[in-house]
Amino acid sequence: MNHGGIKIFAGSSGRSFAERMCKYLDAELGLSEAITFSEGNTFVRIGETVRDKDVYLVQSIGLKPNDEFVEILFWVDAFKRASANSVTVIMPYFSYAKGDKKDEPRVSIRARVCAESIELAGADRVVAMDLHSHQIQGFFKKPVDHLFALPVLSEAILQMNLTDPVVVSPDAGFAKQARKYADYLGMPIAIGDKTRKDHKEKAEIMEIIGDVRGKTAVIIDDFTITGGSIVELSKGLKARGAKRIIACLSHLLVNEKGVKKLEDSPIELILGTDSVVNPHIAQSDKIRLVSVAPLFAEAISRIHRRESVSPLFERVPDGVIKSSLITD
Incomplete structure (x- = not known):
């Protein structure tokens, strides 16, 4: 399909993702460059005219969240100062979405600060995927299109033809989203009882609600950083008789130690998306x-x-599924 009117530009963490988008749309990636000076300052420059254009900037806030977030602000400002008609920020992953509430004294609601900053820089719209919680959309006054990896990942799971599968939520808080996967896949669901006592990124699995004995357990979660939660859950599933264990994650931010932990775990396969460029994996x-x-x-x-974007929230066209090829 040809969409010559769409102007897609990429930030430093969004280039490969933007190139895949352009391939699907049969469009050319806009000319731009981002430079980091020796003292750490970021400089961005647009390499072509954008006057009166509707611009789409692709940049995940992922493994270098502070640099990548600030770069978004500079890009939006640059496009607005270059007289772009509109600027839509495409954030496949929004790292600071985890800071969505004031759940202890004297802390910042970081997602709200980021949302206001992006809007103050001049963004007209935001498109993101699998935000940590739905209420983050309310932190923005501008429109937010909240996409879900569910149909793409679910189709990949269905292609595996798993024997006697069961969807497993890592905790009660994610059970609602895990149930959507279970409904899409036509599978039963089990729920892990997880507790987290501090900010040390270590969770403890207390119990598993549901039958997993002799089944292929498909763990569903939105992201992992250390791999700790899903590894502990996989051990609990194995101890309760699960035959095979697969993990399905929207965002893979796992670090080098986390990858080693996953490699040594009972998990047979980790299925994820390309929302973040992660050299560790x-x-x-x-x-x-x-x-x-x-x-x-x-x-x-x-x-x-x-046109309406809402049909993409649950089901997506066959062309999207067929184009969602496994990446290297």
Whole structure:
């Protein structure tokens, strides 16, 4: 499909993702460059005219959240000062979405601060995927299109033809989203009882609610950083008789130690998306990626044509599924 009117630009953490979007849309990636000076300052420059254009900036806030967030602000400001008609920020992953509440004294609601800053810089719209919680959309006054990896990941799971599968939520808080996967896949559901006592990124699995004995357990979660929670859950599932264990994650931010932990765990396969560029996972034989760039490309195509995006929240066109090829 050709969408010559769409102008997609990439930040430093969004180039490969933006290139996949452009391939789906048969569009050219806009000319731009981002430079980090020796003292750490970030400099961005647009390499072509954007006057009166509807611009789409692709940049995940992932493994370098502070640098990547500030870069978004500079890009939006640059596009606005170059007289772009509108600027839509495409954030496949929004790291600071985890800071969505004031759950202890004297802390910042970081997601709210980021949302206001992006809007103050001049963004007209935001497109993101699998935010940590739905209420983050309310932190923005501008429109937010909240996409879900569910249909793309679910289709990848269905292609595996698993024997006697059961969807497993890591905790009660994620059970509602896990149930959506279970409904899509036509599978039963089990729930882990997880507790987290501090900010040391270590969770303890207390109990598992549901039958997993002799089944293929499919752990569903939105992201992992250390791999700790899903590894502990996998051990609990194995102890309760699960035959095979697979993990399915929207965002893979796992670090080098976390990858080693996953490699040594009972988990047979970790299925994730390309929402974050993560060099730590490149050498892992257990990790397999599906691209959600076609999903985002379809979304901005509909936005650009002033069409509804809501059909993409649950079901997506076959063309998106077929284009969501496993990436290297």
